[in-house]
Amino acid sequence: MNYQFQFQPYQRPFKIPLKTAHGMWKMREGIILNLTDKQGNIGWGEIAPLSWFGSETMEDALIFCQQLPSRISIETIFTIPDHLPACQFGFESAFTELNPNSFLDINKLHYSELLPAGETVLTTWKTLFQQGAKTFKWKIGVDDITEEINIFQKLIHSITTTLSPTQAQKIHLRLDANEGLTFEQAKKWLEHCDLINANQGLIEIEFLEQPLSIDQLDLMLELCDRYSTLLALDESVANLQQLNSCYQQGWLDIFVIKPAIFGSPKKLKNFCQNHEIDAVFSSVFETNIGQKSALKIASELLFYNRAVGFGINHWFTG
Ligand SMILES: O=C(O)CCC(=O)c1ccccc1C(=O)O
Ligand SMILES: [Mg+2]
Known part of the structure; x- marks a missing residue:
């Protein structure tokens, strides 16, 4: 054939x-x-x-x-x-x-919308919320940390004051540092996150993603021990060899999986079916063609029903 x-x-x-x-x-x-x-x-x-x-x-x-x-x-x-x-x-x-091997409905997935770094987050989140979004991811580790934490407080305030007290569903907020923090800065962010999560209000900081560089897994494991807010690995688990290695080294929090760059979907499925990892499936800004395939994989392998990181279409025109 x-x-x-x-x-x-x-x-x-x-x-x-x-x-x-x-x-x-x-x-x-x-x-x-x-x-x-x-x-x-x-x-x-x-x-x-x-x-x-x-x-x-x-x-x-x-x-x-x-x-x-x-x-x-x-x-x-x-x-x-x-x-x-x-x-x-x-x-x-x-x-x-x-040669389709499953017929799962990708329309049942819920989406995390990607918010831009910096002050524009304060208007962008609201537009997306008004369109029905409940999970957001904000890029951090780009500007000065004091400035970013300042914007973060404003964002929390904006969310709190926008939500009605009868809001049925929590707002989930993810933070993605793309390896851009130092250990000290990551601790500072996690202190803020833990404070918000201890409130048990309508906002949950779902996780802090890849605070440190991929050669600092030991320090990220230490952060998992010290704070109650979850951490997620992304850059550290970009392919099967890396995922295997971090899993073996004892990572128990979240793994961000980007199917389009991860490698063979067959091998990914095999890994996920043998290890029930807490996964967040995420886009790499592929077009609808790659998205459709990646979302099929996500719907087959999602054990914890976390929102998928495919809320990216507002980043492009048409
Ligand atoms: O994961 C998401 O929610 C959106 C996608 C995203 O953030 C991303 C997209 C392309 C390249 C890297 C990343 C990243 O997660 O770091
Ligand atoms: Mg990331």
Whole structure:
């Protein structure tokens, strides 16, 4: 059995550049591919690399696609090397569209909306809340910490005063530092988070994501012991080898999984079915094609029903 293979690179500008502790991101680049079977059915896939998270680069992915013949076998799809994790996802997704293995309803998922770093968070959160959002993630570790904690207090105040006392559902707020904090700064943030969570009010700080760099897992484990607010690993668990390693080293809080750069979905499913980890599935700003495949994986593997980090469409026009 083999498939006809086609691919097309794309570029998609952000409405406003995404600011994280890793820098500014203005343009999402990737590759849309399709496989056609003998009956003429088409399966779509997307390669959306994120090299600052340790995946291959856009160039690596393009070179890989260019050297493939126009007809490829199943064997080719399932033997893409581990240093091309976004390619593994893209090709396997297209294959799975042609050979579906589950029919779960991705419309049942709930979403976390991504809020921009800095003061604009104060207006953005409200617009998204008025559209029905209940879970938000705010990027921190970008500006001076005193300034950010100041904005954080204003955000908490804004949420508290906007909610009606009869609000049925809690607002969940996630903080994502993208490795941008020091140990001391992480402690400071977690003190603020613990105070809010001790209130047991209508706002819950759901977790602090990747406060420290990936070589500081020991310190992040220490933060888990010291504070009651949960921590999440993201950059530290970008692929299967890293996930395995952090799991073995005793991480019990949350794991952020970005299916589009994680590598083979088959291997990811295998891991999650053997270890019931507390996972948050999240986007890497892929288009609807990659999102659909990633959300299918999420709906199959979600044990704790946490909101998925795919509330990102407001970052693009059209
Ligand atoms: O996880 C989410 O809720 C949104 C997606 C997100 O934050 C993200 C998107 C692209 C690259 C990195 C990250 C990140 O979580 O650090
Ligand atoms: Mg993150």
